[in-house]
Amino acid sequence: MKEPRVGAETLRHFCQQVFERLGVPEEDAAITADLLVAADLRGIDSHGVAHLKRYVDGLRTGVMIANPRVQLIKETFSTALIDGGGGLGQPIGVQAMRLAIEKAREGGAGFVAVRNSNHYGIAGYYAIMALASDCIGISMTNASPLVVPTFGREAILGTNPISVAAPAGQERPFVLDMATSVVPRGKLELYHRLAKPLLKGWAVDERGNTTTDIGAILKNLSERLGGGILPLGGEGEELGGHKGYGLALMVDILSGVLGGAGYAHRVHPKGEGGKMKPGNVGHFFGALLIEAFRPLDEFKTTMDDLIRRLKGSAKAEGESRIYIHGEKEWEMEEERRKRGIPLHPQVLTTMEQIAEELNLPLILDNPSKVC
Amino acid sequence: MKEPRVGAETLRHFCQQVFERLGVPEEDAAITADLLVAADLRGIDSHGVAHLKRYVDGLRTGVMIANPRVQLIKETFSTALIDGGGGLGQPIGVQAMRLAIEKAREGGAGFVAVRNSNHYGIAGYYAIMALASDCIGISMTNASPLVVPTFGREAILGTNPISVAAPAGQERPFVLDMATSVVPRGKLELYHRLAKPLLKGWAVDERGNTTTDIGAILKNLSERLGGGILPLGGEGEELGGHKGYGLALMVDILSGVLGGAGYAHRVHPKGEGGKMKPGNVGHFFGALLIEAFRPLDEFKTTMDDLIRRLKGSAKAEGESRIYIHGEKEWEMEEERRKRGIPLHPQVLTTMEQIAEELNLPLILDNPSKVC
Numbered sequence: 001m002k003e004p005r006v007g008a009e010t011l012r013h014f015c016q017q018v019f020e021r022l023g024v025p026e027e028d029a030a031i032t033a034d035l036l037v038a039a040d041l042r043g044i045d046s047h048g049v050a051h052l053k054r055y056v057d058g059l060r061t062g063v064m065i066a067n068p069r070v071q072l073i074k075e076t077f078s079t080a081l082i083d084g085g086g087g088l089g090q091p092i093g094v095q096a097m098r099l100a101i102e103k104a105r106e107g108g109a110g111f112v113a114v115r116n117s118n119h120y121g122i123a124g125y126y127a128i129m130a131l132a133s134d135c136i137g138i139s140m141t142n143a144s145p146l147v148v149p150t151f152g153r154e155a156i157l158g159t160n161p162i163s164v165a166a167p168a169g170q171e172r173p174f175v176l177d178m179a180t181s182v183v184p185r186g187k188l189e190l191y192h193r194l195a196k197p198l199l200k201g202w203a204v205d206e207r208g209n210t211t212t213d214i215g216a217i218l219k220n221l222s223e224r225l226g227g228g229i230l231p232l233g234g235e236g237e238e239l240g241g242h243k244g245y246g247l248a249l250m251v252d253i254l255s256g257v258l259g260g261a262g263y264a265h266r267v268h269p270k271g272e273g274g275k276m277k278p279g280n281v282g283h284f285f286g287a288l289l290i291e292a293f294r295p296l297d298e299f300k301t302t303m304d305d306l307i308r309r310l311k312g313s314a315k316a317e318g319e320s321r322i323y324i325h326g327e328k329e330w331e332m333e334e335e336r337r338k339r340g341i342p343l344h345p346q347v348l349t350t351m352e353q354i355a356e357e358l359n360l361p362l363i364l365d366n367p368s369k370v371c
Numbered sequence: 372m373k374e375p376r377v378g379a380e381t382l383r384h385f386c387q388q389v390f391e392r393l394g395v396p397e398e399d400a401a402i403t404a405d406l407l408v409a410a411d412l413r414g415i416d417s418h419g420v421a422h423l424k425r426y427v428d429g430l431r432t433g434v435m436i437a438n439p440r441v442q443l444i445k446e447t448f449s450t451a452l453i454d455g456g457g458g459l460g461q462p463i464g465v466q467a468m469r470l471a472i473e474k475a476r477e478g479g480a481g482f483v484a485v486r487n488s489n490h491y492g493i494a495g496y497y498a499i500m501a502l503a504s505d506c507i508g509i510s511m512t513n514a515s516p517l518v519v520p521t522f523g524r525e526a527i528l529g530t531n532p533i534s535v536a537a538p539a540g541q542e543r544p545f546v547l548d549m550a551t552s553v554v555p556r557g558k559l560e561l562y563h564r565l566a567k568p569l570l571k572g573w574a575v576d577e578r579g580n581t582t583t584d585i586g587a588i589l590k591n592l593s594e595r596l597g598g599g600i601l602p603l604g605g606e607g608e609e610l611g612g613h614k615g616y617g618l619a620l621m622v623d624i625l626s627g628v629l630g631g632a633g634y635a636h637r638v639h640p641k642g643e644g645g646k647m648k649p650g651n652v653g654h655f656f657g658a659l660l661i662e663a664f665r666p667l668d669e670f671k672t673t674m675d676d677l678i679r680r681l682k683g684s685a686k687a688e689g690e691s692r693i694y695i696h697g698e699k700e701w702e703m704e705e706e707r708r709k710r711g712i713p714l715h716p717q718v719l720t721t722m723e724q725i726a727e728e729l730n731l732p733l734i735l736d737n738p739s740k741v742c
Binding site for chain 1: 479613660
């Protein structure tokens, strides 16, 4: 069955209305909606409208605060600490990233830590924000415990993503946006939906042994019974699993420990009877002004040269293309802006439920009109 | 055969004399010697005195400048760009890291890019420097092309290491110091010395297929015939190889492109007939003042808690210990400070040759005295 496609603006408008109906101020609702749609446009569907229900539940149960008191706790010339007041991660994140960019434009570098926040969507969105100000952007966040440390069998760290974006000249910007685990949680859920077994080296069971049993893994994770996703580099140290574990830990130190947010199991304490409890997610944002180091045009020309050198290099047997990070997502965005965003039937059903419960119209474009 | 052990101070003194004899100013020679011995103490033998010969050759052939003109090219409140004048990477790196720390102490964050430098030893040394000033330290460098991009078969990027260090309270500091490839070059050379086959997933041959033929790989790399080490995450995208590739590229952008150093194949242009040519290695250093975000004692207490949570968590079947990054190295350093640094016979022979050529005494302690 072909999935129906919806225009980005339609989707954005619907999400914004949902957030506003739940008490989120207009600008915050617009930002959050924009982030969800940006994820869908870029093909990171797990962080797009498929995630809407979790925010709706969070806002309804008071686990996420619709109109939080966001406070600037501490500030130096090139750093700041923001307390998000338990609000949605997206408006808090955008505010923090804007401040990091402002500081970079004034003094070369800006770094802002955020505590008392929630899931902030795709890490790349914030890093990309820096590009318009001719900065290199950095964004990371901690998250619910899903990843086991090397030689362990308890999920303690999040999939803790890192994003770094840098502009190029004629080529597209470099946008690294990666979970520090072998795979993000979304990929497990996708495989589960498609009833596909996991690949070996993605996750371990409650005894710490590699497993491909996706159902057991997801159950273990949601009930915190043991086992979890492996860090980038896989099991043990032979292929560098300790490196992925180290990167995840680094993200937790910068996003969680440095700003006084939650960390490890304290990011999302487990509520009784599986109930959601307020989390204390931490983020970390950075911006570096390129002109502080080198003339911008030189930087961009050099980026083009480096990108072309990589893309133009000899391919491995059976391969036809070498990618730069972000390239697949830029292409996906072009395609989806033209043809609309495909919605999985399950996602569509959830959207209809949300619309009904909030008494909102859900008017989706006619796919034929979108094409 | 048991390897002879040498005291750290003896080794440091010998290396310093070697550098001074080759025209390196006293303080620079001391710094460079200290970095080599620090690598040996921490068990990163490939970057210790085993590497001395390369610096000696570099200085003798003029590929590395003994007494370079180091220039501060550009400076803002929280950033700087330093041109290393083609000198040894270690004294340039230490100078740059000191500047980053100074800027962090003044304004919360300091970031310094370096161009026109050479191999700077272990990345962790510079990150650790930040700890004494109650900062989080960041250090990275690009390097000779050894790593193939995902779906490629040409080594274009270096093993481009990243190091991040953060202090703890009663626990030892967190010190991540990792090549962004599955394994560093040193590990290949070690396996070659021991005549062990490579593990699958470490490297690809000139057609881009996984290989365990260590001799062929090293030959291919030194003659740039194709093939190379795989990025962290291994071959293709299934286990996240594109993430390691992205991290290596990020390091090249920050260390190479941002400061106008070499990048990719331009870090070390290939000379005719295998001759060494001056390189243009780039580094990137950063420091973040912890007090700019959070009271130092709170940070340290929280780090202790996070570290204990990880170390105290359940172990995978057959495993008895979970490590924090840097922990193995701190323990190795304690042991080697007590018992001396073991020297491989081949390394010892090279040292004897260097001593003879430079007309220097090579007085090694009696191992029984060192113990």
